[in-house]
Amino acid sequence: MTAFLAQTEQVSPRVIRILGCNPGAFTLQGTNSYVVGTGDKRVLIDTGDKEKPEYIANLKKVLKESGATIQEILTTHWHHDHTGGIADIFRELQLPDDVKISKFPRNPVREETIVGGEGRLKYNYLNDGDIIKTEGATLKAMHTPGHSDDHMVLFLVEENAVFTGDCILGEGTAVFEDLLTYMQSLQKLVDSAPDILYPGHGPFVSDAVAKIQMYIDHRNTREEQIMDVLAKNGKPMESMDIVKILYAEVGEHLHRGAEVNVRNHLTKLEKENKIYKINSDMILKWKTRH
Structure with missing residues:
Protein backbone atom coordinates (compact mmCIF):
# COMPACT_ATOMS: atom_id res chain seq x y z
CA MET A 1 0.00 0.00 0.00
CA THR A 2 1.40 3.38 -1.03
CA ALA A 3 1.99 5.74 1.90
CA PHE A 4 0.57 9.22 1.43
CA LEU A 5 3.22 11.93 1.65
CA ALA A 6 2.38 15.47 2.69
CA GLN A 7 3.86 18.21 0.51
CA THR A 8 6.00 19.29 3.47
CA GLU A 9 6.78 17.30 6.59
CA GLN A 10 9.16 17.58 9.54
CA VAL A 11 10.45 14.00 9.53
CA SER A 12 13.00 14.50 12.33
CA PRO A 13 14.18 17.39 14.54
CA ARG A 14 16.76 18.34 11.90
CA VAL A 15 15.17 17.14 8.64
CA ILE A 16 12.22 18.59 6.69
CA ARG A 17 11.05 16.80 3.54
CA ILE A 18 9.53 18.81 0.68
CA LEU A 19 7.85 17.03 -2.25
CA GLY A 20 8.94 18.23 -5.68
CA CYS A 21 5.35 18.41 -7.01
CA ASN A 22 6.39 16.26 -9.99
CA PRO A 23 4.53 12.94 -9.58
CA GLY A 24 4.99 10.26 -12.22
CA ALA A 25 5.55 6.59 -12.96
CA PHE A 26 9.24 6.81 -12.04
CA THR A 27 9.15 9.70 -9.54
CA LEU A 28 6.31 8.16 -7.46
CA GLN A 29 4.55 11.02 -5.60
CA GLY A 30 7.41 13.31 -6.59
CA THR A 31 11.10 13.89 -5.96
CA ASN A 32 11.94 14.43 -2.31
CA SER A 33 14.14 17.33 -1.36
CA TYR A 34 15.32 17.85 2.19
CA VAL A 35 16.10 20.92 4.28
CA VAL A 36 18.70 19.79 6.83
CA GLY A 37 19.93 21.48 10.01
CA THR A 38 18.60 23.42 12.98
CA GLY A 39 20.12 26.88 12.54
CA ASP A 40 19.43 29.98 10.47
CA LYS A 41 21.47 28.53 7.57
CA ARG A 42 20.62 25.04 6.34
CA VAL A 43 21.59 22.56 3.65
CA LEU A 44 19.18 21.70 0.84
CA ILE A 45 19.49 18.19 -0.62
CA ASP A 46 18.14 17.93 -4.19
CA THR A 47 15.99 20.53 -5.92
CA GLY A 48 13.23 18.78 -7.89
CA ASP A 49 12.33 19.60 -11.49
CA LYS A 50 12.42 22.99 -13.17
CA GLU A 51 9.35 25.22 -13.41
CA LYS A 52 7.48 23.83 -10.40
CA PRO A 53 6.12 27.00 -8.71
CA GLU A 54 4.21 25.01 -6.08
CA TYR A 55 7.45 23.36 -4.95
CA ILE A 56 9.23 26.73 -4.79
CA ALA A 57 6.34 28.15 -2.74
CA ASN A 58 6.56 25.24 -0.31
CA LEU A 59 10.34 25.65 0.00
CA LYS A 60 9.93 29.37 0.71
CA LYS A 61 7.30 28.62 3.34
CA VAL A 62 9.48 26.03 5.10
CA LEU A 63 12.46 28.36 5.19
CA LYS A 64 10.38 31.29 6.42
CA GLU A 65 8.77 29.24 9.19
CA SER A 66 12.21 27.95 10.19
CA GLY A 67 13.76 31.42 10.09
CA ALA A 68 16.42 29.99 7.79
CA THR A 69 18.17 30.52 4.47
CA ILE A 70 20.05 28.07 2.27
CA GLN A 71 23.72 27.59 3.17
CA GLU A 72 24.52 25.09 0.39
CA ILE A 73 22.75 22.88 -2.15
CA LEU A 74 23.76 19.23 -2.51
CA THR A 75 22.50 17.17 -5.45
CA THR A 76 22.66 13.39 -5.20
CA HIS A 77 23.10 13.02 -8.98
CA TRP A 78 22.66 14.82 -12.29
CA HIS A 79 19.14 13.64 -13.28
CA HIS A 80 16.77 16.51 -14.09
CA ASP A 81 14.27 15.70 -11.34
CA HIS A 82 17.05 16.26 -8.78
CA THR A 83 18.86 19.23 -10.35
CA GLY A 84 16.23 20.93 -12.52
CA GLY A 85 15.06 23.33 -9.82
CA ILE A 86 18.48 24.85 -9.06
CA ALA A 87 18.16 27.98 -11.20
CA ASP A 88 14.55 28.57 -10.11
CA ILE A 89 15.61 28.39 -6.45
CA PHE A 90 18.43 30.88 -6.95
CA ARG A 91 16.11 33.28 -8.78
CA GLU A 92 13.02 32.99 -6.58
CA LEU A 93 14.89 32.96 -3.26
CA GLN A 94 17.36 35.60 -4.50
CA LEU A 95 20.33 33.51 -3.41
CA PRO A 96 23.78 35.02 -3.97
CA ASP A 97 25.81 33.32 -6.71
CA ASP A 98 28.42 32.18 -4.19
CA VAL A 99 26.04 29.69 -2.51
CA LYS A 100 27.69 26.35 -3.29
CA ILE A 101 25.98 23.74 -5.46
CA SER A 102 27.85 20.52 -4.75
CA LYS A 103 27.84 17.05 -6.29
CA PHE A 104 30.18 14.32 -7.52
CA PRO A 105 31.65 14.67 -11.03
CA ARG A 106 30.49 12.61 -14.00
CA ASN A 107 32.64 9.78 -15.36
CA PRO A 108 34.50 10.62 -17.52
CA VAL A 109 34.88 14.04 -15.91
CA ARG A 110 33.37 16.79 -18.05
CA GLU A 111 31.94 20.24 -17.63
CA GLU A 112 28.29 20.19 -16.63
CA THR A 113 25.78 22.92 -17.34
CA ILE A 114 23.18 23.96 -14.78
CA VAL A 115 19.97 24.44 -16.75
CA GLY A 116 18.83 28.06 -16.53
CA GLY A 117 22.00 29.09 -14.73
CA GLU A 118 23.10 31.30 -17.64
CA GLY A 119 26.71 30.37 -17.01
CA ARG A 120 26.74 32.07 -13.60
CA LEU A 121 25.95 28.95 -11.62
CA LYS A 122 28.54 26.18 -11.53
CA TYR A 123 28.99 22.96 -9.64
CA ASN A 124 31.45 22.49 -6.82
CA TYR A 125 32.75 18.91 -7.05
CA LEU A 126 33.05 16.72 -3.98
CA ASN A 127 35.38 13.85 -3.12
CA ASP A 128 34.45 10.60 -1.45
CA GLY A 129 34.33 11.15 2.30
CA ASP A 130 33.96 14.94 2.20
CA ILE A 131 32.18 16.44 5.21
CA ILE A 132 29.55 19.19 4.95
CA LYS A 133 28.59 20.81 8.25
CA THR A 134 25.70 23.04 9.21
CA GLU A 135 24.26 23.86 12.62
CA GLY A 136 22.71 20.68 14.04
CA ALA A 137 23.85 18.38 11.23
CA THR A 138 27.00 16.74 9.90
CA LEU A 139 26.80 15.20 6.42
CA LYS A 140 29.37 12.79 4.97
CA ALA A 141 29.38 12.30 1.18
CA MET A 142 29.87 8.80 -0.22
CA HIS A 143 30.21 8.02 -3.92
CA THR A 144 27.65 5.31 -4.78
CA PRO A 145 27.63 4.91 -8.58
CA GLY A 146 25.30 2.53 -10.36
CA HIS A 147 22.02 4.41 -10.69
CA SER A 148 24.17 7.07 -12.36
CA ASP A 149 27.94 7.47 -12.62
CA ASP A 150 27.97 10.50 -10.30
CA HIS A 151 25.51 9.25 -7.69
CA MET A 152 26.21 9.96 -4.03
CA VAL A 153 24.50 9.33 -0.73
CA LEU A 154 24.87 11.54 2.33
CA PHE A 155 25.28 10.19 5.85
CA LEU A 156 23.63 12.25 8.55
CA VAL A 157 25.97 11.50 11.44
CA GLU A 158 23.68 12.73 14.24
CA GLU A 159 20.93 10.25 13.30
CA ASN A 160 22.95 7.41 11.75
CA ALA A 161 20.73 8.06 8.74
CA VAL A 162 21.40 8.18 4.99
CA PHE A 163 19.92 10.39 2.28
CA THR A 164 19.91 7.74 -0.44
CA GLY A 165 18.93 9.70 -3.55
CA ASP A 166 17.83 7.11 -6.13
CA CYS A 167 20.12 4.34 -4.87
CA ILE A 168 17.29 3.17 -2.59
CA LEU A 169 13.66 4.28 -2.89
CA GLY A 170 11.04 4.40 -0.17
CA GLU A 171 8.79 2.15 -2.27
CA GLY A 172 9.55 -0.24 -5.12
CA THR A 173 13.00 -0.74 -6.61
CA ALA A 174 15.36 1.57 -8.48
CA VAL A 175 16.63 1.58 -12.05
CA PHE A 176 20.37 1.73 -12.68
CA GLU A 177 22.95 2.31 -15.40
CA ASP A 178 25.55 -0.23 -14.31
CA LEU A 179 24.57 -3.23 -12.21
CA LEU A 180 28.06 -4.24 -11.13
CA THR A 181 28.85 -0.85 -9.55
CA TYR A 182 25.28 -0.58 -8.24
CA MET A 183 25.62 -3.86 -6.33
CA GLN A 184 28.93 -2.67 -4.92
CA SER A 185 27.26 0.56 -3.76
CA LEU A 186 24.43 -1.38 -2.10
CA GLN A 187 27.00 -3.47 -0.24
CA LYS A 188 28.73 -0.27 0.96
CA LEU A 189 25.41 0.88 2.38
CA VAL A 190 24.76 -2.43 4.15
CA ASP A 191 28.26 -2.34 5.64
CA SER A 192 27.66 1.18 7.00
CA ALA A 193 24.68 -0.15 9.02
CA PRO A 194 22.40 2.93 9.01
CA ASP A 195 19.24 3.09 11.10
CA ILE A 196 17.13 5.34 8.82
CA LEU A 197 16.95 5.99 5.07
CA TYR A 198 15.71 9.27 3.60
CA PRO A 199 15.16 8.37 -0.08
CA GLY A 200 14.88 10.53 -3.18
CA HIS A 201 11.37 9.18 -3.77
CA GLY A 202 8.83 7.70 -1.38
CA PRO A 203 8.57 7.65 2.44
CA PHE A 204 11.49 7.38 4.83
CA VAL A 205 12.56 3.87 5.88
CA SER A 206 13.14 3.03 9.54
CA ASP A 207 14.37 -0.56 9.00
CA ALA A 208 17.30 0.55 6.90
CA VAL A 209 19.62 -2.47 6.69
CA ALA A 210 16.75 -4.86 5.97
CA LYS A 211 15.58 -2.57 3.13
CA ILE A 212 19.04 -2.42 1.54
CA GLN A 213 19.48 -6.18 1.88
CA MET A 214 16.09 -6.64 0.24
CA TYR A 215 17.40 -4.68 -2.76
CA ILE A 216 20.48 -6.91 -2.95
Missing part, protein backbone atom coordinates in the same frame (compact mmCIF):
# COMPACT_ATOMS: atom_id res chain seq x y z
CA ASP A 217 18.40 -10.09 -2.64
CA HIS A 218 15.93 -8.82 -5.24
CA ARG A 219 18.66 -8.22 -7.81
CA ASN A 220 20.22 -11.64 -7.13
CA THR A 221 16.80 -13.29 -7.51
CA ARG A 222 16.14 -11.38 -10.73
CA GLU A 223 19.49 -12.55 -12.10
CA GLU A 224 18.58 -16.16 -11.33
CA GLN A 225 15.22 -15.68 -13.06
CA ILE A 226 16.87 -14.26 -16.19
CA MET A 227 19.27 -17.19 -16.36
CA ASP A 228 16.34 -19.58 -15.92
CA VAL A 229 14.32 -17.95 -18.74
CA LEU A 230 17.32 -18.10 -21.10
CA ALA A 231 18.04 -21.72 -20.21
CA LYS A 232 14.43 -22.86 -20.64
CA ASN A 233 14.00 -20.99 -23.94
CA GLY A 234 17.17 -22.51 -25.37
CA LYS A 235 17.33 -19.93 -28.17
CA PRO A 236 18.76 -16.37 -28.27
CA MET A 237 16.35 -13.87 -26.74
CA GLU A 238 15.98 -10.09 -26.90
CA SER A 239 15.87 -8.18 -23.63
CA MET A 240 12.23 -7.15 -24.14
CA ASP A 241 11.26 -10.80 -24.66
CA ILE A 242 12.63 -11.49 -21.19
CA VAL A 243 10.83 -8.44 -19.74
CA LYS A 244 7.47 -9.65 -21.08
CA ILE A 245 7.94 -12.93 -19.23
CA LEU A 246 9.37 -11.65 -15.95
CA TYR A 247 7.20 -8.52 -15.73
CA ALA A 248 3.98 -10.00 -17.13
CA GLU A 249 1.95 -8.66 -14.19
CA VAL A 250 3.42 -5.14 -14.43
CA GLY A 251 1.80 -2.45 -16.59
CA GLU A 252 3.31 -2.20 -20.07
CA HIS A 253 4.05 1.50 -19.48
CA LEU A 254 6.75 0.34 -17.05
CA HIS A 255 8.28 -2.27 -19.36
CA ARG A 256 10.75 0.14 -20.93
CA GLY A 257 12.22 0.99 -17.54
CA ALA A 258 12.28 -2.71 -16.65
CA GLU A 259 14.15 -3.43 -19.90
CA VAL A 260 16.93 -1.07 -18.80
CA ASN A 261 17.40 -3.18 -15.68
CA VAL A 262 17.22 -6.47 -17.60
CA ARG A 263 19.83 -5.25 -20.08
CA ASN A 264 22.08 -4.33 -17.19
CA HIS A 265 21.69 -7.81 -15.74
CA LEU A 266 22.52 -9.29 -19.15
CA THR A 267 25.61 -7.08 -19.46
CA LYS A 268 26.78 -8.16 -15.99
CA LEU A 269 26.20 -11.85 -16.80
CA GLU A 270 28.09 -11.41 -20.07
CA LYS A 271 31.05 -9.85 -18.23
CA GLU A 272 31.00 -12.85 -15.90
CA ASN A 273 31.10 -15.17 -18.96
CA LYS A 274 27.80 -16.82 -18.02
CA ILE A 275 26.02 -15.81 -21.25
CA TYR A 276 27.04 -14.50 -24.65
CA LYS A 277 25.67 -11.85 -26.97
CA ILE A 278 24.61 -12.26 -30.58
CA ASN A 279 24.25 -9.27 -32.89
CA SER A 280 21.86 -10.39 -35.62
CA ASP A 281 20.48 -7.81 -38.08
CA MET A 282 21.35 -5.05 -35.58
CA ILE A 283 19.25 -6.77 -32.90
CA LEU A 284 21.02 -7.83 -29.74
CA LYS A 285 20.10 -11.22 -28.34
CA TRP A 286 21.55 -13.28 -25.50
CA LYS A 287 21.96 -17.01 -24.89
CA THR A 288 23.37 -19.11 -22.06
CA ARG A 289 26.72 -20.82 -22.59
CA HIS A 290 25.40 -24.20 -21.53
Whole structure:
Protein backbone atom coordinates (compact mmCIF):
# COMPACT_ATOMS: atom_id res chain seq x y z
CA MET A 1 0.00 0.00 0.00
CA THR A 2 1.40 3.38 -1.03
CA ALA A 3 1.99 5.74 1.90
CA PHE A 4 0.57 9.22 1.43
CA LEU A 5 3.22 11.93 1.65
CA ALA A 6 2.38 15.47 2.69
CA GLN A 7 3.86 18.21 0.51
CA THR A 8 6.00 19.29 3.47
CA GLU A 9 6.78 17.30 6.59
CA GLN A 10 9.16 17.58 9.54
CA VAL A 11 10.45 14.00 9.53
CA SER A 12 13.00 14.50 12.33
CA PRO A 13 14.18 17.39 14.54
CA ARG A 14 16.76 18.34 11.90
CA VAL A 15 15.17 17.14 8.64
CA ILE A 16 12.22 18.59 6.69
CA ARG A 17 11.05 16.80 3.54
CA ILE A 18 9.53 18.81 0.68
CA LEU A 19 7.85 17.03 -2.25
CA GLY A 20 8.94 18.23 -5.68
CA CYS A 21 5.35 18.41 -7.01
CA ASN A 22 6.39 16.26 -9.99
CA PRO A 23 4.53 12.94 -9.58
CA GLY A 24 4.99 10.26 -12.22
CA ALA A 25 5.55 6.59 -12.96
CA PHE A 26 9.24 6.81 -12.04
CA THR A 27 9.15 9.70 -9.54
CA LEU A 28 6.31 8.16 -7.46
CA GLN A 29 4.55 11.02 -5.60
CA GLY A 30 7.41 13.31 -6.59
CA THR A 31 11.10 13.89 -5.96
CA ASN A 32 11.94 14.43 -2.31
CA SER A 33 14.14 17.33 -1.36
CA TYR A 34 15.32 17.85 2.19
CA VAL A 35 16.10 20.92 4.28
CA VAL A 36 18.70 19.79 6.83
CA GLY A 37 19.93 21.48 10.01
CA THR A 38 18.60 23.42 12.98
CA GLY A 39 20.12 26.88 12.54
CA ASP A 40 19.43 29.98 10.47
CA LYS A 41 21.47 28.53 7.57
CA ARG A 42 20.62 25.04 6.34
CA VAL A 43 21.59 22.56 3.65
CA LEU A 44 19.18 21.70 0.84
CA ILE A 45 19.49 18.19 -0.62
CA ASP A 46 18.14 17.93 -4.19
CA THR A 47 15.99 20.53 -5.92
CA GLY A 48 13.23 18.78 -7.89
CA ASP A 49 12.33 19.60 -11.49
CA LYS A 50 12.42 22.99 -13.17
CA GLU A 51 9.35 25.22 -13.41
CA LYS A 52 7.48 23.83 -10.40
CA PRO A 53 6.12 27.00 -8.71
CA GLU A 54 4.21 25.01 -6.08
CA TYR A 55 7.45 23.36 -4.95
CA ILE A 56 9.23 26.73 -4.79
CA ALA A 57 6.34 28.15 -2.74
CA ASN A 58 6.56 25.24 -0.31
CA LEU A 59 10.34 25.65 0.00
CA LYS A 60 9.93 29.37 0.71
CA LYS A 61 7.30 28.62 3.34
CA VAL A 62 9.48 26.03 5.10
CA LEU A 63 12.46 28.36 5.19
CA LYS A 64 10.38 31.29 6.42
CA GLU A 65 8.77 29.24 9.19
CA SER A 66 12.21 27.95 10.19
CA GLY A 67 13.76 31.42 10.09
CA ALA A 68 16.42 29.99 7.79
CA THR A 69 18.17 30.52 4.47
CA ILE A 70 20.05 28.07 2.27
CA GLN A 71 23.72 27.59 3.17
CA GLU A 72 24.52 25.09 0.39
CA ILE A 73 22.75 22.88 -2.15
CA LEU A 74 23.76 19.23 -2.51
CA THR A 75 22.50 17.17 -5.45
CA THR A 76 22.66 13.39 -5.20
CA HIS A 77 23.10 13.02 -8.98
CA TRP A 78 22.66 14.82 -12.29
CA HIS A 79 19.14 13.64 -13.28
CA HIS A 80 16.77 16.51 -14.09
CA ASP A 81 14.27 15.70 -11.34
CA HIS A 82 17.05 16.26 -8.78
CA THR A 83 18.86 19.23 -10.35
CA GLY A 84 16.23 20.93 -12.52
CA GLY A 85 15.06 23.33 -9.82
CA ILE A 86 18.48 24.85 -9.06
CA ALA A 87 18.16 27.98 -11.20
CA ASP A 88 14.55 28.57 -10.11
CA ILE A 89 15.61 28.39 -6.45
CA PHE A 90 18.43 30.88 -6.95
CA ARG A 91 16.11 33.28 -8.78
CA GLU A 92 13.02 32.99 -6.58
CA LEU A 93 14.89 32.96 -3.26
CA GLN A 94 17.36 35.60 -4.50
CA LEU A 95 20.33 33.51 -3.41
CA PRO A 96 23.78 35.02 -3.97
CA ASP A 97 25.81 33.32 -6.71
CA ASP A 98 28.42 32.18 -4.19
CA VAL A 99 26.04 29.69 -2.51
CA LYS A 100 27.69 26.35 -3.29
CA ILE A 101 25.98 23.74 -5.46
CA SER A 102 27.85 20.52 -4.75
CA LYS A 103 27.84 17.05 -6.29
CA PHE A 104 30.18 14.32 -7.52
CA PRO A 105 31.65 14.67 -11.03
CA ARG A 106 30.49 12.61 -14.00
CA ASN A 107 32.64 9.78 -15.36
CA PRO A 108 34.50 10.62 -17.52
CA VAL A 109 34.88 14.04 -15.91
CA ARG A 110 33.37 16.79 -18.05
CA GLU A 111 31.94 20.24 -17.63
CA GLU A 112 28.29 20.19 -16.63
CA THR A 113 25.78 22.92 -17.34
CA ILE A 114 23.18 23.96 -14.78
CA VAL A 115 19.97 24.44 -16.75
CA GLY A 116 18.83 28.06 -16.53
CA GLY A 117 22.00 29.09 -14.73
CA GLU A 118 23.10 31.30 -17.64
CA GLY A 119 26.71 30.37 -17.01
CA ARG A 120 26.74 32.07 -13.60
CA LEU A 121 25.95 28.95 -11.62
CA LYS A 122 28.54 26.18 -11.53
CA TYR A 123 28.99 22.96 -9.64
CA ASN A 124 31.45 22.49 -6.82
CA TYR A 125 32.75 18.91 -7.05
CA LEU A 126 33.05 16.72 -3.98
CA ASN A 127 35.38 13.85 -3.12
CA ASP A 128 34.45 10.60 -1.45
CA GLY A 129 34.33 11.15 2.30
CA ASP A 130 33.96 14.94 2.20
CA ILE A 131 32.18 16.44 5.21
CA ILE A 132 29.55 19.19 4.95
CA LYS A 133 28.59 20.81 8.25
CA THR A 134 25.70 23.04 9.21
CA GLU A 135 24.26 23.86 12.62
CA GLY A 136 22.71 20.68 14.04
CA ALA A 137 23.85 18.38 11.23
CA THR A 138 27.00 16.74 9.90
CA LEU A 139 26.80 15.20 6.42
CA LYS A 140 29.37 12.79 4.97
CA ALA A 141 29.38 12.30 1.18
CA MET A 142 29.87 8.80 -0.22
CA HIS A 143 30.21 8.02 -3.92
CA THR A 144 27.65 5.31 -4.78
CA PRO A 145 27.63 4.91 -8.58
CA GLY A 146 25.30 2.53 -10.36
CA HIS A 147 22.02 4.41 -10.69
CA SER A 148 24.17 7.07 -12.36
CA ASP A 149 27.94 7.47 -12.62
CA ASP A 150 27.97 10.50 -10.30
CA HIS A 151 25.51 9.25 -7.69
CA MET A 152 26.21 9.96 -4.03
CA VAL A 153 24.50 9.33 -0.73
CA LEU A 154 24.87 11.54 2.33
CA PHE A 155 25.28 10.19 5.85
CA LEU A 156 23.63 12.25 8.55
CA VAL A 157 25.97 11.50 11.44
CA GLU A 158 23.68 12.73 14.24
CA GLU A 159 20.93 10.25 13.30
CA ASN A 160 22.95 7.41 11.75
CA ALA A 161 20.73 8.06 8.74
CA VAL A 162 21.40 8.18 4.99
CA PHE A 163 19.92 10.39 2.28
CA THR A 164 19.91 7.74 -0.44
CA GLY A 165 18.93 9.70 -3.55
CA ASP A 166 17.83 7.11 -6.13
CA CYS A 167 20.12 4.34 -4.87
CA ILE A 168 17.29 3.17 -2.59
CA LEU A 169 13.66 4.28 -2.89
CA GLY A 170 11.04 4.40 -0.17
CA GLU A 171 8.79 2.15 -2.27
CA GLY A 172 9.55 -0.24 -5.12
CA THR A 173 13.00 -0.74 -6.61
CA ALA A 174 15.36 1.57 -8.48
CA VAL A 175 16.63 1.58 -12.05
CA PHE A 176 20.37 1.73 -12.68
CA GLU A 177 22.95 2.31 -15.40
CA ASP A 178 25.55 -0.23 -14.31
CA LEU A 179 24.57 -3.23 -12.21
CA LEU A 180 28.06 -4.24 -11.13
CA THR A 181 28.85 -0.85 -9.55
CA TYR A 182 25.28 -0.58 -8.24
CA MET A 183 25.62 -3.86 -6.33
CA GLN A 184 28.93 -2.67 -4.92
CA SER A 185 27.26 0.56 -3.76
CA LEU A 186 24.43 -1.38 -2.10
CA GLN A 187 27.00 -3.47 -0.24
CA LYS A 188 28.73 -0.27 0.96
CA LEU A 189 25.41 0.88 2.38
CA VAL A 190 24.76 -2.43 4.15
CA ASP A 191 28.26 -2.34 5.64
CA SER A 192 27.66 1.18 7.00
CA ALA A 193 24.68 -0.15 9.02
CA PRO A 194 22.40 2.93 9.01
CA ASP A 195 19.24 3.09 11.10
CA ILE A 196 17.13 5.34 8.82
CA LEU A 197 16.95 5.99 5.07
CA TYR A 198 15.71 9.27 3.60
CA PRO A 199 15.16 8.37 -0.08
CA GLY A 200 14.88 10.53 -3.18
CA HIS A 201 11.37 9.18 -3.77
CA GLY A 202 8.83 7.70 -1.38
CA PRO A 203 8.57 7.65 2.44
CA PHE A 204 11.49 7.38 4.83
CA VAL A 205 12.56 3.87 5.88
CA SER A 206 13.14 3.03 9.54
CA ASP A 207 14.37 -0.56 9.00
CA ALA A 208 17.30 0.55 6.90
CA VAL A 209 19.62 -2.47 6.69
CA ALA A 210 16.75 -4.86 5.97
CA LYS A 211 15.58 -2.57 3.13
CA ILE A 212 19.04 -2.42 1.54
CA GLN A 213 19.48 -6.18 1.88
CA MET A 214 16.09 -6.64 0.24
CA TYR A 215 17.40 -4.68 -2.76
CA ILE A 216 20.48 -6.91 -2.95
CA ASP A 217 18.40 -10.09 -2.64
CA HIS A 218 15.93 -8.82 -5.24
CA ARG A 219 18.66 -8.22 -7.81
CA ASN A 220 20.22 -11.64 -7.13
CA THR A 221 16.80 -13.29 -7.51
CA ARG A 222 16.14 -11.38 -10.73
CA GLU A 223 19.49 -12.55 -12.10
CA GLU A 224 18.58 -16.16 -11.33
CA GLN A 225 15.22 -15.68 -13.06
CA ILE A 226 16.87 -14.26 -16.19
CA MET A 227 19.27 -17.19 -16.36
CA ASP A 228 16.34 -19.58 -15.92
CA VAL A 229 14.32 -17.95 -18.74
CA LEU A 230 17.32 -18.10 -21.10
CA ALA A 231 18.04 -21.72 -20.21
CA LYS A 232 14.43 -22.86 -20.64
CA ASN A 233 14.00 -20.99 -23.94
CA GLY A 234 17.17 -22.51 -25.37
CA LYS A 235 17.33 -19.93 -28.17
CA PRO A 236 18.76 -16.37 -28.27
CA MET A 237 16.35 -13.87 -26.74
CA GLU A 238 15.98 -10.09 -26.90
CA SER A 239 15.87 -8.18 -23.63
CA MET A 240 12.23 -7.15 -24.14
CA ASP A 241 11.26 -10.80 -24.66
CA ILE A 242 12.63 -11.49 -21.19
CA VAL A 243 10.83 -8.44 -19.74
CA LYS A 244 7.47 -9.65 -21.08
CA ILE A 245 7.94 -12.93 -19.23
CA LEU A 246 9.37 -11.65 -15.95
CA TYR A 247 7.20 -8.52 -15.73
CA ALA A 248 3.98 -10.00 -17.13
CA GLU A 249 1.95 -8.66 -14.19
CA VAL A 250 3.42 -5.14 -14.43
CA GLY A 251 1.80 -2.45 -16.59
CA GLU A 252 3.31 -2.20 -20.07
CA HIS A 253 4.05 1.50 -19.48
CA LEU A 254 6.75 0.34 -17.05
CA HIS A 255 8.28 -2.27 -19.36
CA ARG A 256 10.75 0.14 -20.93
CA GLY A 257 12.22 0.99 -17.54
CA ALA A 258 12.28 -2.71 -16.65
CA GLU A 259 14.15 -3.43 -19.90
CA VAL A 260 16.93 -1.07 -18.80
CA ASN A 261 17.40 -3.18 -15.68
CA VAL A 262 17.22 -6.47 -17.60
CA ARG A 263 19.83 -5.25 -20.08
CA ASN A 264 22.08 -4.33 -17.19
CA HIS A 265 21.69 -7.81 -15.74
CA LEU A 266 22.52 -9.29 -19.15
CA THR A 267 25.61 -7.08 -19.46
CA LYS A 268 26.78 -8.16 -15.99
CA LEU A 269 26.20 -11.85 -16.80
CA GLU A 270 28.09 -11.41 -20.07
CA LYS A 271 31.05 -9.85 -18.23
CA GLU A 272 31.00 -12.85 -15.90
CA ASN A 273 31.10 -15.17 -18.96
CA LYS A 274 27.80 -16.82 -18.02
CA ILE A 275 26.02 -15.81 -21.25
CA TYR A 276 27.04 -14.50 -24.65
CA LYS A 277 25.67 -11.85 -26.97
CA ILE A 278 24.61 -12.26 -30.58
CA ASN A 279 24.25 -9.27 -32.89
CA SER A 280 21.86 -10.39 -35.62
CA ASP A 281 20.48 -7.81 -38.08
CA MET A 282 21.35 -5.05 -35.58
CA ILE A 283 19.25 -6.77 -32.90
CA LEU A 284 21.02 -7.83 -29.74
CA LYS A 285 20.10 -11.22 -28.34
CA TRP A 286 21.55 -13.28 -25.50
CA LYS A 287 21.96 -17.01 -24.89
CA THR A 288 23.37 -19.11 -22.06
CA ARG A 289 26.72 -20.82 -22.59
CA HIS A 290 25.40 -24.20 -21.53
